[in-house]
Amino acid sequence: MTYVTCPTTRYHPAVVAQKAATTQLLAEGRFRLGLGSGENLNEHVVGGGWPAAHVRLEMLEEAVEIIRALFDGKNVNHHGPHFDVENARLFDLPDEPTPIGIAVAGERSCAPAGRLADLLIATEPKAELVDSFERHGGSGKPKVGQLPVCYDPDRDAAVRRAHEQFRWSLGGWPVNSELPGPASFDTAPGTPGPRTSRSRSRAATTSTPSSRPYALMSPPTSPRWPWSRSAATTNSPSWTGPRRNCSPH
Numbered sequence: 001m002t003y004v005t006c007p008t009t010r011y012h013p014a015v016v017a018q019k020a021a022t023t024q025l026l027a028e029g030r031f032r033l034g035l036g037s038g039e040n041l042n043e044h045v046v047g048g049g050w051p052a053a054h055v056r057l058e059m060l061e062e063a064v065e066i067i068r069a070l071f072d073g074k075n076v077n078h079h080g081p082h083f084d085v086e087n088a089r090l091f092d093l094p095d096e097p098t099p100i101g102i103a104v105a106g107e108r109s110c111a112p113a114g115r116l117a118d119l120l121i122a123t124e125p126k127a128e129l130v131d132s133f134e135r136h137g138g139s140g141k142p143k144v145g146q147l148p149v150c151y152d153p154d155r156d157a158a159v160r161r162a163h164e165q166f167r168w169s170l171g172g173w174p175v176n177s178e179l180p181g182p183a184s185f186d187t188a189p190g191t192p193g194p195r196t197s198r199s200r201s202r203a204a205t206t207s208t209p210s211s212r213p214y215a216l217m218s219p220p221t222s223p224r225w226p227w228s229r230s231a232a233t234t235n236s237p238s239w240t241g242p243r244r245n246c247s248p249h
Contacts, residue, residue, distance in 0.1 A: 001031065001032035001033065001034050001101065001144075002020075002032075002033060002034045003034050003121065003144075003146070004034040004035065004036040004101075004103045004121055005033075005034065005035065005036070006035070006036055006037065006038035006039070006042065006043060007035055007060070007063040007064075007067065008037070008038060008043075008056065008059040008060060008063050008082070008083075009038055009043035009046060009048055009059075010038075010042060010043055010045070010046050012083065013062075013063035013064075013066040013067050013083060013085075014066060014067075014070060014076070014085050014088045016033075016035075016063070016067060017066065017067040017070040017071060017090060018070070018090055020033040020067070020071075020098050021070075021071065021090045021092065021093055021094060021098065022092065023098075024094040024098045025092060025093075025094050029094060029095065029096060031098055032098065032099045032100075032101055032118075032119065033067075033098050033099070033100050033101065034100075034101040034102075034103065034121050034144075035060065035063070035064065035067075035100060035101065035102055035103065036060070036102070036103035036121070037053070037056035037057055037059070037060045037103070037109070037177075038056060038177070039176060039177040039178075040177060040178055040180045041180060041181060041182070044180060050178075050180075053108070054108070057108065057109060057112060058081070058082065059082045059083075060102070060112065061112050061116065062080050062081065062082050062083055063082075063083065064100060064102070064112075064116050064117075065078075065080075066078055066083060066085055067100065068097075068100070070088060070089070070090050071090070071093070071097040071098060072097065073089070073090065073093055074089070075087065075088070075089045076088045076089065099118040099119060100116070100117055100118050100119075101117055101118065101119040101120065101121040101142075101144060102116060102117035102120070102121060103121040103122065103123070104120060104121070104122055104129050104132075104133060105122075105123070105124075105129075105177070106129075106132075107132050110129060110132035110133045110135075110136055110138075111132075111136045112136075113133055113136070113138065114132070114133050114134070114135065114136025114137035114138035115136060115137045117138065117141065118141060118142075119141050119142040119143065119144055120133045120138055120141060120142070120143040120144065121144045121145075122143070122144070122145050122146065123145075123146045123176075124145075124146075125145050125147065130143055148162070148166045150162040150165070150166060
């Protein structure tokens with residue numbers, strides 16, 4: 001899956017729909033499309049400004065409506081408050097529509113996600129996100145979460161690399177989405193610099209069954225979050241993330 005891409009500012013929803021349908025065909029039905037309301041760092045580059053959160057959610061809802069219609073094989077003409085689509089159709093479609101996940105960060109984003117999404121996506125393992133998603137119509141739907149993991153045979157090296165490359169994960173999505181450039185992450189609340197002590201950065205270390213350590217960059221997780229932490233180890237059969245030194249899962 002894409003984890004999350006933004007179908008509103010840099011990429012028009014009709015273009016996202018076409019790319020997702022093609023990817024689903026190439027993946028033979030294994031692909032899932034993750035959508036979100038975007039982040040300032042990525043979206044401001046096209047010069048359209050950075051809309052307020054409620055506007056971004058309105059844009060996301062309209063984008064999902066367009067993408068769903070195209071996934072259904074319809075000839076789409078759409079003239080809405082944020083997007084126009086002129087006589088668009090996807091001519092190569094998978095046998096089953098591509099499942100759509102929607103990213104959430106709080107109650108306000110959980111409402112449209114529960115109604116519109118086939119699955120929940122979250123960058124933080126918070127039980128209240130699952131509860132809100134289910135209250136708004138997401139009961140029984142899959143939930144996907146992110147857990148940054150940094151692996152190294154040397155424990156100190158794993159912690160050091162986690163500090164250097166993954167401290168952005170500690171600020172929380174409501175903070176991260178607003179930051180306009182990479183330099184902002186160095187000064188944002190909750191995102192300590194590379195030399196900050198381990199206790200302040202909340203980087204936890206643990207070991208795989210073969211006693212090879214990795215660093216776990218995450219705020220305290222809730223036991224109610226529906227994933228298995230064993231999936232974070234690279235030598236676990238359930239590991240599906242990219243094989244690299246510092247990988248989100």
